[in-house]
Amino acid sequence: MPTYHPQLTADGQLKHLLSIDGLSRAHIERLLEAADPFVSVGDREVKKVPLLRGKSVFNLFFENSTRTRTTFEIAAKRLSADVINLNIGASSTAKGESLLDTLANLVAMNADMFVVRHSESGAPFLIAQHAKSGVAVINAGDGRHAHPTQALLDMYTIRHYKKSFHNLSVAIVGDILHSRVARSGIHALTTLGCPDVRVIGPKTLIPTDVHRMGVSVHHDMARGLEGCDVVMMLRLQNERMNGALLPSAHEFFKSYGLTAQKLARAKPNAIVMHPGPMNRGVEIDSPIADGQQSVILPQVTFGIAVRMAVMASVVGA
Amino acid sequence: MPTYHPQLTADGQLKHLLSIDGLSRAHIERLLEAADPFVSVGDREVKKVPLLRGKSVFNLFFENSTRTRTTFEIAAKRLSADVINLNIGASSTAKGESLLDTLANLVAMNADMFVVRHSESGAPFLIAQHAKSGVAVINAGDGRHAHPTQALLDMYTIRHYKKSFHNLSVAIVGDILHSRVARSGIHALTTLGCPDVRVIGPKTLIPTDVHRMGVSVHHDMARGLEGCDVVMMLRLQNERMNGALLPSAHEFFKSYGLTAQKLARAKPNAIVMHPGPMNRGVEIDSPIADGQQSVILPQVTFGIAVRMAVMASVVGA
Amino acid sequence: MPTYHPQLTADGQLKHLLSIDGLSRAHIERLLEAADPFVSVGDREVKKVPLLRGKSVFNLFFENSTRTRTTFEIAAKRLSADVINLNIGASSTAKGESLLDTLANLVAMNADMFVVRHSESGAPFLIAQHAKSGVAVINAGDGRHAHPTQALLDMYTIRHYKKSFHNLSVAIVGDILHSRVARSGIHALTTLGCPDVRVIGPKTLIPTDVHRMGVSVHHDMARGLEGCDVVMMLRLQNERMNGALLPSAHEFFKSYGLTAQKLARAKPNAIVMHPGPMNRGVEIDSPIADGQQSVILPQVTFGIAVRMAVMASVVGA
Numbered sequence: 001m002p003t004y005h006p007q008l009t010a011d012g013q014l015k016h017l018l019s020i021d022g023l024s025r026a027h028i029e030r031l032l033e034a035a036d037p038f039v040s041v042g043d044r045e046v047k048k049v050p051l052l053r054g055k056s057v058f059n060l061f062f063e064n065s066t067r068t069r070t071t072f073e074i075a076a077k078r079l080s081a082d083v084i085n086l087n088i089g090a091s092s093t094a095k096g097e098s099l100l101d102t103l104a105n106l107v108a109m110n111a112d113m114f115v116v117r118h119s120e121s122g123a124p125f126l127i128a129q130h131a132k133s134g135v136a137v138i139n140a141g142d143g144r145h146a147h148p149t150q151a152l153l154d155m156y157t158i159r160h161y162k163k164s165f166h167n168l169s170v171a172i173v174g175d176i177l178h179s180r181v182a183r184s185g186i187h188a189l190t191t192l193g194c195p196d197v198r199v200i201g202p203k204t205l206i207p208t209d210v211h212r213m214g215v216s217v218h219h220d221m222a223r224g225l226e227g228c229d230v231v232m233m234l235r236l237q238n239e240r241m242n243g244a245l246l247p248s249a250h251e252f253f254k255s256y257g258l259t260a261q262k263l264a265r266a267k268p269n270a271i272v273m274h275p276g277p278m279n280r281g282v283e284i285d286s287p288i289a290d291g292q293q294s295v296i297l298p299q300v301t302f303g304i305a306v307r308m309a310v311m312a313s314v315v316g317a
Numbered sequence: 318m319p320t321y322h323p324q325l326t327a328d329g330q331l332k333h334l335l336s337i338d339g340l341s342r343a344h345i346e347r348l349l350e351a352a353d354p355f356v357s358v359g360d361r362e363v364k365k366v367p368l369l370r371g372k373s374v375f376n377l378f379f380e381n382s383t384r385t386r387t388t389f390e391i392a393a394k395r396l397s398a399d400v401i402n403l404n405i406g407a408s409s410t411a412k413g414e415s416l417l418d419t420l421a422n423l424v425a426m427n428a429d430m431f432v433v434r435h436s437e438s439g440a441p442f443l444i445a446q447h448a449k450s451g452v453a454v455i456n457a458g459d460g461r462h463a464h465p466t467q468a469l470l471d472m473y474t475i476r477h478y479k480k481s482f483h484n485l486s487v488a489i490v491g492d493i494l495h496s497r498v499a500r501s502g503i504h505a506l507t508t509l510g511c512p513d514v515r516v517i518g519p520k521t522l523i524p525t526d527v528h529r530m531g532v533s534v535h536h537d538m539a540r541g542l543e544g545c546d547v548v549m550m551l552r553l554q555n556e557r558m559n560g561a562l563l564p565s566a567h568e569f570f571k572s573y574g575l576t577a578q579k580l581a582r583a584k585p586n587a588i589v590m591h592p593g594p595m596n597r598g599v600e601i602d603s604p605i606a607d608g609q610q611s612v613i614l615p616q617v618t619f620g621i622a623v624r625m626a627v628m629a630s631v632v633g634a
Numbered sequence: 635m636p637t638y639h640p641q642l643t644a645d646g647q648l649k650h651l652l653s654i655d656g657l658s659r660a661h662i663e664r665l666l667e668a669a670d671p672f673v674s675v676g677d678r679e680v681k682k683v684p685l686l687r688g689k690s691v692f693n694l695f696f697e698n699s700t701r702t703r704t705t706f707e708i709a710a711k712r713l714s715a716d717v718i719n720l721n722i723g724a725s726s727t728a729k730g731e732s733l734l735d736t737l738a739n740l741v742a743m744n745a746d747m748f749v750v751r752h753s754e755s756g757a758p759f760l761i762a763q764h765a766k767s768g769v770a771v772i773n774a775g776d777g778r779h780a781h782p783t784q785a786l787l788d789m790y791t792i793r794h795y796k797k798s799f800h801n802l803s804v805a806i807v808g809d810i811l812h813s814r815v816a817r818s819g820i821h822a823l824t825t826l827g828c829p830d831v832r833v834i835g836p837k838t839l840i841p842t843d844v845h846r847m848g849v850s851v852h853h854d855m856a857r858g859l860e861g862c863d864v865v866m867m868l869r870l871q872n873e874r875m876n877g878a879l880l881p882s883a884h885e886f887f888k889s890y891g892l893t894a895q896k897l898a899r900a901k902p903n904a905i906v907m908h909p910g911p912m913n914r915g916v917e918i919d920s921p922i923a924d925g926q927q928s929v930i931l932p933q934v935t936f937g938i939a940v941r942m943a944v945m946a947s948v949v950g951a
Contacts, residue, residue, distance in 0.1 A: 042426075042427040043427070044371065045371065046370055046371030046372075047371045047372070047373065047427060048370065048371035048399075053680055053682065054678065054679065054680030054681045054682035054712075055680075055681070056681065056708060056711075056712075066403060066404075067422065070401060070403065070423075070426070071426065073401055074373060074399070074401065074426055077373075077399040077401075078371075078373075078399070082681075082682075082708070082711040082712070084704060084707055084708065084711075086700060086704065087700075098914070101910075101911060101912060101914075102911075104931055105701065105910060105911075105931070105934050106704075107931075108931040108932070108934035108935045109676075109704070109705065109708055109934060109935070109937075109938055110676040110677070110681060110935065110938065276418075276422060277418065277419075277422075278418060280415070280418075297421055297422070297424075297425040298425070300422050300425035300426060301425045301426070301427065303426075304426055304427065359743075359744040360744070361688065362688065363687055363688030363689075364688045364689070364690065364716075364744060365687065365688035365716075383720060383721075384739065387718060387720065387740075387743070388743065390718060391690060391716070391718065391743055394690075394716040394718075395688075395690075395716070593735075593739060594735065594736075594739075595735060597732070597735075614738055614739070614741075614742040615742070617739050617742035617743060618742045618743070618744065620743075621743055621744065
C-alpha cells in the first residue's frame, strides 16, 4: 500500500476515493453533507438528477459482488450516467491481456469513472496511478484493505441517529482481522473525533497491533458493549466458519453473536448496524436484526445517497 | 397458494400482478385497453414514453429465461425506467443470505418494481407480501402456477383478431398439466366470458380435475379442434420429452402436433398461437408455424405493449 | 459467403454493415467523414447525442468478446439508444429454438439494430437476409471472414495521421491466414487507393492466393517494413501459439515481433497499430507498444466514434 495519498489533487480536492486513511475530517464531513440532498432524491417520484448525464461509469468487478455492484449501478443511474458493467475476470485476462492494458483501453474509450472491486489489497491504488487525468477511481472494496464507501455510509448512519461523534462510544464486533469494513470504519470514526472506539472479538480474529489505530480491545463481548451508543456487527465470512480460526458457528454465536441479553449492556437507545449480508444466528440474533434498535436497512438506503455523493464529488459535479 | 388476493388495493385497484386468478373481467379489460396506445409506441421513430422515468425496476430472475427477461427489460426501458438485472440465484444466496433479506435490501434501495421469475409456485406472492407499500411485484412466471403477462398478451392477441370473446371456441393443446401458460390462459378466457374452452392432450398431461376450471377435455386432437376459432399450442418442455410421461417427440407430434391436416378441422379463419420458444416438428409443424393463420410473432409484439401497460398500471402511471 | 451485397439498398445506401468487400470508396469515405463529429462528442462534458433516442439496439454475441461488446455498448449509449445485451449462446439455443426463430422474435419486439458477433463466417449475412426491412445488422466480427468496423477505425486512424492514402505504404504483419482484421483491412486499403499494401508473415500464416487481393507478400519482416508509413500488427491468437503452425511464441517474436530494430526500417514517422488485445513480447515489444510511434490507444478512441457513425448511418439518422 502506498504511503502517499493519490486520491487528492495538489490543492487537496478529492479526485479518487481509495481509502478513508488519508482523508481529513473536513473531507469526510463534506462528503456526508453532500449526501444529504441525495437521500431525498430516493424518495421522489422521479429518482433522477442530471449531474452525471453523458458520463461513462465502468463497474470493474474483479471479484463478484452483486449487492455492492447493484448499489453503485443504481447510484450512477440516478445521477443519469451511462453505466457499463464489466466482469473483468472473465474477459480480457482470458485473452492474456494485462490489467493495465485493459484499463488503458477503457480510458481510451473516454471513461469518466471506474468503480473497482478486487480481491487484492491495493488494486484500486494501482489503477488510480495509471488512469489518466480526468478519470476518477472509486474503491468498492479491495482485499482486506479498505471499503471506504461502506465506512462513509456507516458514518452517515451514525450521524443521522446520533447527530455528533464527539461523545460517542462505538463498538465494532466480530472478525476484525479480515475485515476491510472494520479497518475503514475505525479510520473514519477516529478522524471524525469519536473518543471511544472498541473492537470486540476472539484473539484469533483481532490484529495484534490494532490498538495503534486508537481503539481499545475487548474479548468479552458483554463487557465490551457496556454503555456504548453504537454496535457495529461485522459479517463472519463463511470460509472462516469452517476454518481453524474458529470452533464453530454455534460457538461463535454464543460468544460474539449479538443477542438481546448482550445488547442490554449497551445504552438503551444504542443503534445496531451490520454491513450485510447477515448470517442470522451466527453474528446476530434474528429478533435483534429486525428489532427497534436495528438501523441495518436505513444503512442500505443511506448507502445509495452516499455513493451518489462520492460519485458526484470525484467528477466535480 | 393464498386464497386471498394480495394483488389488489382495498378499493380494488391493481397494485401487483401475481395471477389472473383473482382479477375481475373489468381488471383484465382495463389492462388490455391500456395496452392499445403502447402498441403504437413500438412503431414510432422514438419508441419511448416518460411514464416510468426515474423509477427503478429490478428484474429478479431466480430461474433463467433470457427471452422473458428481455421482453420486460425492453418494456421498462421504453417506459424510461432504470432497469437493473439481477441473477439472484448466483449471488446473495451463495453468501447465505435469505431471500427475504435480499428483498428487504432491494426495497431499502428505493426499488419501485420487482419483476419476478421463480421455479417455485407462489414465490412472487411471498415477495409481494413482504415488499413494503409502494413497491409493485409482477409475476413473470412461477413454477407450474401462473404466467399472468403471458395470459394477458394471449388475450390481447385474441381480442385483436377476433374482436370479442363472447362467441369464441378456444382450444389449448399439449402439456396442460405442467403449464402455467395454460392455467393462466384458462382463467383469463373464462373470466372474459369465452363460452367454449377446450383442453386437448394425452391423459398423462391433463390434470384430472381440470373440468372444474370450466373447460372440456379432449384426447383426440382432430375432434377437439373441430370448428374452433383459436388454437393455442403449448410448448412441450424438453425434460418431459425424455421422461416416462411420453413415448417420444415423434409419437407426440403424430398425436398432438399441429399439422395442416389437423388445423383443417378448425374454422378456416382460426388463428394459431404459441408462447414460444417453439419446438418445430414436436408440437407444431413448420409450415403452420410460418403460415397465414399463425399469429405467433404478433403475440411477441403485443407482449411488449401488454407488459408496458401492466408496469404502468401497477405504479399508477 | 454471398457474392451479392445485401448491405446496400437498391439506390446504394448503406442499410447494413456486413463487410468492407462490396463497399465503394465513396461509402467508406462517407463513413470516415461521418465519424469526425463523434470524436469530439467523446471529449465533451456530456458525451451524448440524441440521434438514436428510443431505438432498441441488441448486442447479439454468439462468441464472447467483452472488449468489442463494450465498444458497441458505449457507442450506442452515447447515441442515446436503449441497449440490450444478449448472450445468445447461453439462452434460447439451450431451449432448442433455432437461430432464425430467436431473431424473428427479437424483430417482433421492434428491434432497430442487431450488432452480431459470431464464430461462423457469414452468420451476419444470414441474419441480415432474414431480418425484416427496417432492422439494421452490423457485423462485429464473423469467423475468419470480416470485421468491418475494425477496418473502418483502422482507416480512420491512418487518415488522421497520414491525411491521404494515395501515396502510402502499409505493412500488415503476422497471422494473415486466420485474421478477419487483415482481410477487412486489405479490402479497405485497396478500395481507398492505397498503392502499396504488403503482408508479412511466415508461409504457414499467409494464404497462398493473397496476392489476388492486390498485396505483395514478404516473409522477411525487416525487408517488408522497408520505408513503409504504417505498420499494422495483428494479434497472434493463443490457440495458434501452441499449435503445429508455429514453433513457439519466442520464435515468432524473433522473426515477426515488432522491435525497435525492425521498426527502424520503416519511415521515421511511421505509425504502429494493433487491434488489441496485445500479446506483449509475442507480436510486439513493450517499448514499441508504449512508444512515440504507437497509435494503438487512439485506435480505441476512434473506434467508438467510427461505431457511432456506422450505427447512425445504417438507421439513417
